[in-house]
Amino acid sequence: MRAALHHVRALLALVVLALVVHAPAQAHKPSDSYLTITVAEGAVTGRWDIALRDLDFAIGLDADGDGAITWGEVRARHAEIAAYALARLSIRADGADAPAGAGAAVQSCTIDVGAQAIDDHTDGSYSVLPLTIHCPQLPKRLTIGYRLFADLDPQHRGLLNLQAGGVARSAVLGPQAPVQSFDLNEASRLRQFLDYLRDGVWHIWIGFDHILFLLSLLLPAVLVWGGRQWRGAQTFGAAFWSVVRVVTAFTAAHSITLTLATLGYVSLPSRWVESAIAASVVLAALNNVWPVFHGRRWMVAFGFGLVHGFGFASVLVDLGLPRDALALALVGFNLGVEGGQLAIVAVFLPLAYSLRRSWFYRRLVMVGGSLVIALLAAVWLCERLFMFKVLPF
């Protein structure tokens, strides 16, 4: 008896040591259901995919116990599946003019299940329940109570995809948050937009290569090349329009490639994109010391702007793209980049203009600064081409 007990314990210990080390093998998926609710054109509809395996565990679908569930076995239980599921889902709609504190019964929606079908997910077949949701009023705010399988599998989750007003929201329903509310107004879309806007601003500010490229093109904007040397521009207007041309060309170009790359029409190896960006900084900076393109810097800005756009695209993709609001993300991020750029220009232009006639600006900043930028970018170029790291940024 004692020995047997000893043996059992040993085995337990063994299993234990093995398991902790063995990260959970996700051979199959944990249990999820997929609930889609759509509010559109004055109606609320939905679709709920529930795994047959989970339904079998809950109400027993495999009538003959042979381990295989046939369509006939499922079809015979459709009414019970619908009743079981609906008893564990509640939807409540609050309209714009709903009186505060009105009884729940007033706002509760009733749900009907249509003809069920089968769909396949990564971990097996699901029963698809088409839902027609009747609410007393068109919802401005939707509250969903979800208790499916809460008693049988507390790790079950309902993955909600809520479509309303052209905006998609997702949420994870389950015992960890059994009741959740969703505002169906546009606020969240605005917030999403602002998030991407902020990311765009942030990226240009911390993207030294983009800033240095822009600076290299802007440095000569307050100057004119003539008689083999740089002189200060005569008027602020001339300097201003010179800046506008460069910034507009750069913006137009990188917007084009950012869009094309994000939408998947064009894709370039990142190593070459990053290297080309570094090369663009080298060339733009050297052009200030030995001018080749002095009259047509906007063309340089446009040409290399195309390359920088690919760099922005990889950042945007790394941020994660909302599949339902791709345009929103794209426009928000792009506007953020522009805004960040304009902020840099707003600081640069008055400063450079006031200093433009000084030796400090024309020689030290313009020539010395450009050489430093070129050198720095040359190191980046080597790093990116040959995959090593010298600079900390």
Next chain:
Amino acid sequence: MPPPLRVAPFVVSLLLAALPAGAVPHVPSSDSVVVERLPARATDPRMRKLIELRAAWRRDPADAGAAVRLAQAYFDQSAAEGDPRYVGHAQAAIGLWWDQPDPPPSVRVMRAILLQYGHRFNEAVADLDAAVAQQPGLGEAWAWLAGIHMVQADYAQARRACRALAPLAPPLIATGCIAYVDSVTGRAQPAAAALRAALQADGGADAAQRQWVLTRLAEIEEHRGAVAPAEAAYREALGLDRSDVYLLAAYADFLLDQNRAADVLVLLKDRARADVLLLRLALAAKQAKDPAQAGWVTDLAARFAAAQARGDTTHQKEEARFALAVLGQAEHALLLAQANYALQRELADARILLEAALAARQPAAAAPVLQWMASSGVESVTLQALAARIKALR
């Protein structure tokens, strides 16, 4: 080194493919069409045992003994099949005590097992500490404590748990537990010798125990750079005719490091259902430039997307390797590897963090691993080579 291809559009299309919305439901053509196969028939002995335990639990859900027996059976089933659904059923079995501050020790151990499965290590350790404080003879609790402390690189605590476990476990396991700690604290060679001696002395131990010890031995030899002895130990462990996902994954990684992708493709031919093994298949296919790669990559991306959709972060280590080696996204891989290393600090966790830091050219991100390597005295030729390359970056 990150492969140069930018996979942005590819990944976007993968994510779209992985999401369920838009799939077209169908109505089978006849009632006899089989739409789903359950993992086992009701007449399967394991299933019958589960049904019996479930019936006993139903009769009195407040009986802690019945609840723990059912939960344990579900958990064992999950371990055998690698199916996380059973873990949810196990949690339901002890649902009465799940949110209670002070359940009986046996329930606490069970709760700890389920918590650590979800990588909630601190809560699991709190439960186990409380359980052994009340009942020091709970060998199972000590074994789990040793395992969790090893994952968290707390070797003093792991050693303490092994010592407490020793009188409660057979000699092979007692030796294995201590050798496991020794192997990462500068005593890899004596640890390997101790495991060999214990295996020889205890020839009668059952296959499960021998396999566990042989796997440890193979890994120690591999880390020391002793390729031939490692291969021999892996082969002996695999020869025990007992399927083990962890062992297969470890051996596949060993083969990948030896540039033997073709062997991995044969070894794991029918094992793509397990994510951890599917990852190795995808890595091997990439190494061997096998055309099957695209399908496996799509499958794996879909599984990671599904886990992400439900907020599951328990396989960040695998996801980091996928992002780095298959997708070539060094920065993303680094973020995942860092998040993983905050929770799990074993050799494999350290390795992916070093690799990602190197590929992303962010040597500072590797600091926690370099610190751990210096303080633990761990011996690993792979980690040491990676660390040297990281230091060269600075």
